[in-house]
Amino acid sequence: MDRILRGIMRYRVLDRASMVKQFQAVKDNPTPKAVFYTCMDSRMIPTRFTETSVGDMFVVRNAGNLLPHSQHFMDEMTSCEPAGLELACVINDIRHIIVCGHSDCKAMNLLYKLKSKEESNKEQRRISPLKSWLCTHGQSSLEKFIEMNGDFTKPMLFTAETPQRKFVAYIDPENQFCIEDKLSQVILLIYLIHLCTGVLSAGRKKR
Ligand SMILES: [Zn+2]
Structure with a gap:
């Protein structure tokens, strides 16, 4: 201190x-050019490694850089992330969204542990806001990751609700990263899809 x-x-x-x-x-007349989503981790200093300054971009941070799907958006229970998206992309007309994960993310490491039913049961979620947050917004991504069954030599398909919004990605094909860092990469790509749903949701609200 x-x-x-x-x-x-x-x-x-x-x-x-x-x-x-x-x-x-x-x-x-601030003219920010991007909204930057990342983890709250103390090692992440986005304005330093992007060399941005006053007025350049919006930054939204949370534990693990989770970006909820728009299906979680309800008037009384919404979280900061879709609100930040609306503030940036609808009210300020920002056209660039950056999602930045990082290695050795403590929240991602914990999410990986939550594949165990003992770690993610209702009682655990009740006593731990972090586990509750990770289970609510990370569990389906974790399940998708587990479905890959450790075979990262194959490409992975990421699809949104509309068939036009899809892409293929290889996750660490040279097997350089630990399993939690691979999970972090997969989740980040799933959140790109979630962001599409969030932008669409915010756009609908504006109309
Ligand atoms: Zn992190």
């Missing part, structure tokens, strides 16, 4: 003046 407080003090002395100039430059 001391380190963070010292950082705030240093920022106020060294960086704030130049940042205020950047804020003023975009204050009345």
